[in-house]
Amino acid sequence: MLLGPALFVSAALFTLGVFGVLLRRNAIVIFMCVELMLNAVNLTFVALAQRLGVAGQLFVFFVMAVAAAEAAVGLAIVLAIYRHKGTVNLQNIDLLKG
Amino acid sequence: MPGTLVIFWGFAGLALASALLCITRRSAVASALWLVVTLFALAALFVLLDAQFIAVLQVLVYAGAIMVLFLFVIMLLNLGRPGPSDVKGPLGVGTACLLGGVLLFQLWILRKAVPSAPIQLPPGSMARLQQEQGLVGAIARPLFDTYLIPFEITSLLLLAAIVGAVVLAKRKL
Structure with missing residues (x-):
């Protein structure tokens, strides 16, 4: 069975996504790392669906729908910030910093 | 195999x-x-x-x-x-490595967790289900039956996202 290897790959991909979020300052690259994490979770769902029923594959559906909504709204927010600040570097976006 | x-x-x-x-x-x-x-x-x-x-x-x-x-x-x-590079400085890299390492360690421990035997399906049951109902049918049937309400709520979510994206991306709010 491929369950063990799939869970390992999923864990490694998720960690890479977290690593990217913590490492980068470009808002768009951070967004892409979040997508990477969502995909790692999708892999877990699909791998477990083999043993626990087709519901796992359905959850991947819903994750994809939420990811699409998140990408659309998030990128619109990034566009609005870029228009306001002229940059997408998170270091320069410090409106709420004391 | x-x-x-x-x-x-x-x-x-x-x-x-x-x-x-x-x-x-x-x-x-x-x-x-x-x-x-x-x-x-x-x-x-x-x-x-x-x-x-x-x-x-x-x-x-x-x-x-x-x-x-x-x-x-x-x-x-x-x-x-x-x-210019947008990667954080040494302190940021160190923090990211530490937190990433901790997370990988936790997930490494979790890899031994397998679903308990009573709720597991026999091997190959997914392939059999797909053979009986078709690749799409195996997913579509529960989607429009058991998970109908979440499915409809998803459409509301997408509508809200469309409206939100249009409002946010407009030049003058």
């Missing part, structure tokens, strides 16, 4: 390597393109895990629609040319 395992690890290695390149490339366009490679490799893994329809959706929705949206915004913001 070893042949399947070899193909699996091939695509898994491709996914992990391109994910690593995605988070380390300086240019946002290069990051996005490596992420597309990761998504394609994941689609191949989905096929190996008896989720052919999900794999098709992965290519259509993720690698197609969502990544085009990302590339579109990158080009709109004119971030294509490589600028």
Whole structure:
């Protein structure tokens, strides 16, 4: 069975996504790392669906729908910030910093 | 079975390597393109895990629609040319390594967790279900039956996202 290897790959991909979020300052690259994490979770769902029923594959559906909504709204927010600040570097976006 | 395992690890290695390149490339366009490679490799893994329809959706929705949206915004913001590196300093890298290592350790412990035997389906039951009801039917039937209300709520979510994106992207709020 491929369950063990799939869970390992999923864990490694998720960690890479977290690593990217913590490492980068470009808002768009951070967004892409979040997508990477969502995909790692999708892999877990699909791998477990083999043993626990087709519901796992359905959850991947819903994750994809939420990811699409998140990408659309998030990128619109990034566009609005870029228009306001002229940059997408998170270091320069410090409106709420004391 | 070893042949399947070899193909699996091939695509898994491709996914992990391109994910690593995605988070380390300086240019946002290069990051996005490596992420597309990761998504394609994941689609191949989905096929190996008896989720052919999900794999098709992965290519259509993720690698197609969502990544085009990302590339579109990158080009709109004119971030294509490589600028100064946006990777954090040594302190940031150290923190990221520490937290990432802790998370990987936790997930490494979790890999031993397998679902308890009573709720497990017999091996090959997913393939049999797909043979009986068809690749799409096996997913569509519960989607429009057991999960009908979540499905309808998803449509509301997408409507809200469309309205939100239009309002946010308007030049004058």
